[in-house]
Amino acid sequence: MLMPPTISTINPSQGPTTGGTTVTLTGTGMTGSTAVRFGSTNATSFVVNSATQITAVSPPRAAGAAAVIVVHPTGNSNSVTFTYVVAPVPVVTSVAPSSGPTSGGTSVTLTGTGFTGATAVTFAGVPATSFVVNSATQITAVTPAGSAGAAVVTVTTPGGSSAPDAFFFYAAPPVLTGAAPAQGPAAGGVIITLTGSNLLNASAVRFASTNAASFTVVSATQITATAPAGTGSSPITVVTPGGTSNPVAFTYVAAPTLTSLVPSSGPTSAGTVVTLIGANLASATAVSFGGTAVPFTVVSDTQITAVAPAGAGGPVTVTVTTVGGTGPGLTYTRVAAPGI
Template sequence: MPPTLSAISPSLGPTTGGTIVTLTGTGLTGATSVRFGSTPASFTVNSDTQITVVSPVGSAGAVAVTVVSPAGTSKAVTFTYVAAAVPVVTAVAPSNGPTLGGTSVTITGTGFTGATAVRFADVPAASFSVNSATQITAVTPTGNPGGAAVTVTTPGGTSAVSAAAYFFYAAPPVLTDSAPAQGPASGGTVVTLTGSSLLNASVVRFGATNATSFTIVSSTQITATAPPGTGSTQITVVTPGGTSNPVPFVYFPAPTLTGLAPVSGPTSASAVVTLTGTNLATATKVTFGATVSAFTVSSDTQITATAPAGPAGPVSVSVSTAGGSSASLIYTRVAAPAI
């Protein structure tokens, strides 16, 4: 009995040929020829019920596909040649993302109907969906840092590479240091972040709060202004390459002064004054007016300082710490009695 054909898949392809087509039927083992119209095609007999064939070049329209064997010629199934235009990619948005892939991009262009493949530097997209003849949504595969040409393949061919058809893979940002790594709870500390792959940073975060402002100095350095906060937190940087590892930053509460003992003393540098208050442990400076005094931190609530020499009269005393400067209290220098 002659061979029979019951199905063809796919049933259409470009006039340029090259479509891999699967023919299903019976009695195919002894096939000697497969024809698209009168044109022979290259084929492989997979089994008695299946043949794989490559469509030859053809003219737009329907053509009869038949199988010939010593037992005769099968009845025909129909393959349709499509004069499809070669697709063109005109834009990729966003045009950058992390090397680990997973970025959803919108590819804009023409001739996308029937797209069979989307590639990023010859690597197939993780997935893609043809939204229309002019738009495809694709998910990037993993890639190497740098530019990757984006191409779309349809029955009409594969799009050409152009400057508009690139996706740029960014290496993940890395932070190695923050300086200073502490500041007042009120914010405002300008922190220098060092690391690598910091270009195109879009966000700098102190915990879950965005930096008040930041400046990209280079691929290895960013300066950021700390927002208000409390306690220990982590600084991270977000770039097209993803989110960096965290580096620590500690907020210190502002110091307060509640008392001086004694509240007065001689004009000479001899009186030892005990300052009491809160958040004094990180004290960096004690001033009497504009003069810095020697001091010792006894605890988070107490400092002893030597009042510097100065003219008789009141002078403001304040403490500076990692959390800022305290409000001042008044210390009065008393002139020695004249004889």
């Protein structure tokens, strides 16, 4: 003679009055069961997994204890208790990080209370790309795409929806329009003014892949940054919660070098045209004879012509200053005329 089913455990043993809790009933003789009842109300749905297990979804019911039984052609099972509780309204107390790009994709941690059984997380009414309920006090969610500005973050559970007092700020992507100066010495140290838009809350300024030695956000349209050491072309980008900006050009200039002066000597009077030969001379900003700045013409990256100033007889050091700095000098000798 077949015996009615028996229930030994129910897990979980409580859930919200709104129903919807999936419970697992473990016992014996479950095969062929025709119903699962919570009090006098049939389960919303149920599945006989095996002779020893049934999963059932609790129907809505008033708060309090409900006797759960399994109905079977051989008779009803013993009962176990499932307790209906009033689910708390969820409360979101913090969102971290609190900002990210309008393109979405930011993983944020929501902290608060009453998150158990959350059925939705929205940002300005748009469902999160995905979310995971870690505990009654924490949810991780991935932001959907959104418009620049503040977006109300809402968590919905069987207890209701959280109040509209938690926010995620969508940041428009940063845009750079210029860098001045656009060149600097390979040793770094030059202060660059970056102009553009959406530059607030910048977290990094990069010269190619190297972070700036330091930077200051002046406004939403301007940042000053100190260039690190580098070589060659090194596009500058800015990183903000809105993403990474477009690059703007910046070039490192090597320090100038001089290899010869032609002629290397001349009279103490002014006017001798001297050709300076070397390398990295194209961006020359000054030519000096013994500390005296003189007129000059950049002929090419390897040649400059300059006019020697008047001065006492003897050697003086000739130097060239460029965007790349001031290079080592060469000796020019003033020769006094006989009898002077």
